[in-house]
Structure formats: C-alpha cells, structure tokens
Amino acid sequence: MIMSAPVEREGSPLAPAQASPPAPRRKGTLLIVDDEEGPRLSLKLIFKDDYEVLLAEDGPSAIQLAQEHRIDVAILDIRMAGMSGIEVLERLKYVDPGIEVVMMTAFETTDTIRQAMRLRACDYINKPFDLATVRAAVANAMQRRTLEGEFHNNAERLQELLNELQNQKIEEQMAQTRGEIYASIIHDINGPLTVISGFVQLMNQRIGNASRLEVEDLEFIKDRLKTITRQVTNCIEISRRYLSFLRRRADDAPRVGVNQLLTDLHHLVRVHPSKQQNEFVIRPLLQDIAVRMNGTDLIQVLLNLAVNGFQCSAQPHLVEIEAAVLAAALDLRTFKDGPQERFLNVENFANTAPLLKLSVRDTGPGIPPEVLPRIFQPYFTTKSGRQGTGLGLNIVQRLVREAQAALHVRTDPGQGTCFTVYLPAVYLPD
Numbered sequence: 001m002i003m004s005a006p007v008e009r010e011g012s013p014l015a016p017a018q019a020s021p022p023a024p025r026r027k028g029t030l031l032i033v034d035d036e037e038g039p040r041l042s043l044k045l046i047f048k049d050d051y052e053v054l055l056a057e058d059g060p061s062a063i064q065l066a067q068e069h070r071i072d073v074a075i076l077d078i079r080m081a082g083m084s085g086i087e088v089l090e091r092l093k094y095v096d097p098g099i100e101v102v103m104m105t106a107f108e109t110t111d112t113i114r115q116a117m118r119l120r121a122c123d124y125i126n127k128p129f130d131l132a133t134v135r136a137a138v139a140n141a142m143q144r145r146t147l148e149g150e151f152h153n154n155a156e157r158l159q160e161l162l163n164e165l166q167n168q169k170i171e172e173q174m175a176q177t178r179g180e181i182y183a184s185i186i187h188d189i190n191g192p193l194t195v196i197s198g199f200v201q202l203m204n205q206r207i208g209n210a211s212r213l214e215v216e217d218l219e220f221i222k223d224r225l226k227t228i229t230r231q232v233t234n235c236i237e238i239s240r241r242y243l244s245f246l247r248r249r250a251d252d253a254p255r256v257g258v259n260q261l262l263t264d265l266h267h268l269v270r271v272h273p274s275k276q277q278n279e280f281v282i283r284p285l286l287q288d289i290a291v292r293m294n295g296t297d298l299i300q301v302l303l304n305l306a307v308n309g310f311q312c313s314a315q316p317h318l319v320e321i322e323a324a325v326l327a328a329a330l331d332l333r334t335f336k337d338g339p340q341e342r343f344l345n346v347e348n349f350a351n352t353a354p355l356l357k358l359s360v361r362d363t364g365p366g367i368p369p370e371v372l373p374r375i376f377q378p379y380f381t382t383k384s385g386r387q388g389t390g391l392g393l394n395i396v397q398r399l400v401r402e403a404q405a406a407l408h409v410r411t412d413p414g415q416g417t418c419f420t421v422y423l424p425a426v427y428l429p430d
C-alpha cells in the first residue's frame with residue numbers, strides 16, 4: 001500500500017491544509033481501521049495532536065471500539081482481509097448512526113463506492129492520498145458530526161422549552177381558578193358587611209343626637225346588635241376559612257372540613273357560566289370529616305370535574321357530587337384500566353382508612369373508548385376553542401397526585417360518567 005509520508009515538525013501539530021474547514025472546538029475521537037500496519041500508524045501520526053485516535057486492525061475490533069467509545073469519525077479501508085470495509089461500515093452505522101465514515105479506496109469499481117455512499121459513508125479518498133486531502137476529509141467529517149450533535153442538542157433544548165411553556169400555562173390556569181375561588185369567598189364577606197353597615201346606619205338614625213334613650217329605643221338597638229354580632233361572627237368565620245385555604249405547606253396543611261368545602265363549592269357552581277339549565281345536586285356527609293389537603297386545591301379538583309360534567313352535553317342533564325366516608329382501605333386489585341375505566345395514581349396513593357370518597361357524576365353522553373386514554377393529556381380537548389383548554393383534567397391529576405389521593409373514572413357511553421376521588425381523611429373531634 002502506498003501513501004505519502006506526512007511531514008511534521010517536532011513538537012508542533014501540522015498546520016492545517018489551506019482547503020480544510022476550521023478544526024472543531026471539542027477534541028473529537030477518530031477511529032482508524034486498516035489491516036495494514038503502515039497506513040494505520042501514519043494516519044495516527046497525522047491526527048494524534050488534533051483528535052483522540054483509536055486504532056483497529058480488523059472489522060470486529062473496530063465494532064467493539066465503537067461500542068465502548070463515542071466515535072465521531074472513522075477512516076475505514078474498504079479492502080480488508082476478513083470482514084470487508086463495506087460490512088464494517090454497515091455495522092458501525094448500526095452501533096451509532098451518527099458516526100461519520102470516510103472510506104479509503106484503491107482500485108475499487110464505482111459500484112463498490114456507490115454502495116458505500118448508499119450506506120451513508122460521508123466521503124472517500126483514493127489511495128495513495130496526499131496529506132491535504134486526508135486532513136480536509138477528516139476535518140469535514142468532524143464538522144458534520146459536531147453540527148449533527150448541535151442540531152440534536154437544539155432539538156432537545158426546544159423540547160425542554162416547550163415543556164416549560166406547558167407547565168407555565170398549567171400554573172396560569174390553576175392560578176386563575178384559585179382567583180375565582182378567592183373572589184367568591186370575598187364576595188361572601190360582602191353580604192354580611194352590607195347587613196352590618198345598613199344596621200349601623202339605622203341605629204344612628206334612630207338615636208341621632210338624643211341625649212337619653214327610651215325603652216323602645218333600647219329594645220330596638222339590642223335587637224339590631226344581635227344581628228350585627230351574628231354577621232360579624234360570619235365575617236370572622238369566612239376570613240378564617242380564607243386564611244386556612246391560603247396555607248400551602250403539606251406539613252401544616254389545614255384540616256379542611258369537607259362539608260364546609262362543599263357549601264363553598266355550591267356557592268361557586270351556582271353562579272358558574274357552565275351550569276346553565278343543568279341540575280346540580282350536592283350530597284354532603286352525614287358526619288363531617290377533614291382532609292389534609294389545601295382547601296382551594298380540593299375545590300379546584302371538584303370544580304373542574306363539575307364543569308366537565310356540565311359541558312359534556314348541550315341537553316339539560318344532571319351533575320351530582322356525593323361525599324362518603326369509607327372505614328376501610330380500598331382493595332386496589334378490583335380497579336383495572338379498561339375501555340370504560342381508568343384508575344390514576346395507584347402507585348402514590350396513601351391507601352389508609354378512613355378515606356373520603358368524592359364522586360362527581362353526570363348523566364351526559366359518556367366518553368368514547370378511543371377518547372378515554374387521552375383525556376388526562378395536557379391540551380387534549382374535544383371542545384370548541386372557547387369552551388376547552390384541555391387542561392382541566394391534567395390539573396385534577398396533578399392535584400390528586402400532590403395530595404397522595406387516587407382518581408377513578410368510569411364511563412358508560414349513552415348513560416354518563418363518574419369521576420371519583422379517594423382521599424386520606426381524618427375524623428374530626430366531636
């Protein structure tokens with residue numbers, strides 16, 4: 001095998017040939033595969049300062065090296081004893097499709113070269129080759145490999161950004177619902193405050209500038225004061241609840257009484273635009289119980305499910321929320337995903353009694369089996385632009401997971417759907 005000997009000054013790398021593209025920033029790894037020692041060592045000498053150089057004397061050891069290292073570029077002799085260069089090329093591409101391969105050819109037919117190109121060799125050089133050509137070919141191949149890596153990184157980064165954006169959208173949506181819930185609580189305080197201010201005005205009018213009071217005046221004032229006291233207590237209650245909703249950390253998560261929460265939800269749903277002509281029923285607990293979950297989060301879960309219940313059909317129908325206490329843990333083996341059923345967060349579910357079971361049932365059209373597997377995906381919606389964001393159930397799923405609760409959905413096409421949340425609960429002191 002003939003090749004021109006490289007000329008190299010002691011201690012310094014060869015100056016790049018004029019035609020070569022700029023050397024890559026990272027030190028790439030170059031694999032040299034030739035069954036003859038002469039060219040192997042000469043090539044190593046040319047490239048040892050620019051790249052990490054690995055040598056292989058036959059196909060199998062080349063493939064093994066590629067399995068053990070990240071190879072950027074391989075220079076591959078097309079004619080070798082044993083495994084042919086074409087076969088090695090094919091196998092290398094199989095190990096890592098990104099490896100750039102430069103074939104070394106001597107007297108091959110154009111057919112063989114064409115075959116190598118079809119197998120995605122990036123270049124070929126004829127033996128004997130001159131220094132500038134072999135350097136340019138390898139530098140080119142290195143650059144292709146780096147660009148490919150960068151492209152890959154950019155694609156990954158893009159995906160990360162998309163995920164971030166998606167999380168932000170979901171947070172935004174959650175904050176919006178939370179705002180709605182708070183607004184409704186503040187609205188609740190407005191009622192008693194109006195009564196209080198009205199009664200204070202009445203008393204002022206009655207007493208005016210009088211220096212002494214008649215018996216009837218006293219009776220009048222006492223009576224109004226009773227009402228005012230009741231309304232003030234009301235306000236304090238509401239603000240206390242509001243404050244307890246705001247506490248966020250899990251370890252001091254408030255023990256929210258479920259029935260109070262259902263009452264709040266009732267106020268909220270009554271005025272919700274999606275309710276329309278539909279019937280809405282809440283069946284509270286006979287004996288109240290508390291859950292260790294942020295109150296607004298639980299209202300948010302139930303509100304999202306109820307709104308879906310209302311929106312599932314344009315025909316007037318029923319949406320019903322029912323609360324029940326289970327005195328024993330669930331037998332999880334009975335819950336299986338199927339064409340009409342889904343069970344979520346079984347892995348993280350704190351399945352200890354007592355459990356609170358909250359079902360949101362509708363008498364709508366149900367969920368078709370081809371839609372069911374997709375309903376929890378973010379942005380999945382079957383609704384028109386203004387009604388659906390596709391985030392509702394994804395938010396429900398997140399909050400359920402955070403609370404170590406479980407979620408079950410059962411749907412009967414033509415008859416309706418029932419979403420059930422199971423939550424670890426705490427008995428309230430008598």
Ligand SMILES: Nc1ncnc2c1ncn2[C@@H]1O[C@H](COP(=O)(O)OP(=O)(O)O)[C@@H](O)[C@H]1O
Pocket residue numbers: 304308309312362364365366367371375376380381382383387388389390391392393394417
């Ligand atoms: N109670 C239900 N009845 C029928 N389909 C439902 C019901 N709840 C959810 N879905 C389906 O799941 C999809 C996703 O719901 P969701 O995540 O809340 O987003 P959105 O309500 O914005 O569409 C809905 O578009 C609908 O197809």
Ligand SMILES: [Mg+2]
Pocket residue numbers: 304307308390391392393
């Ligand atoms: Mg929804």
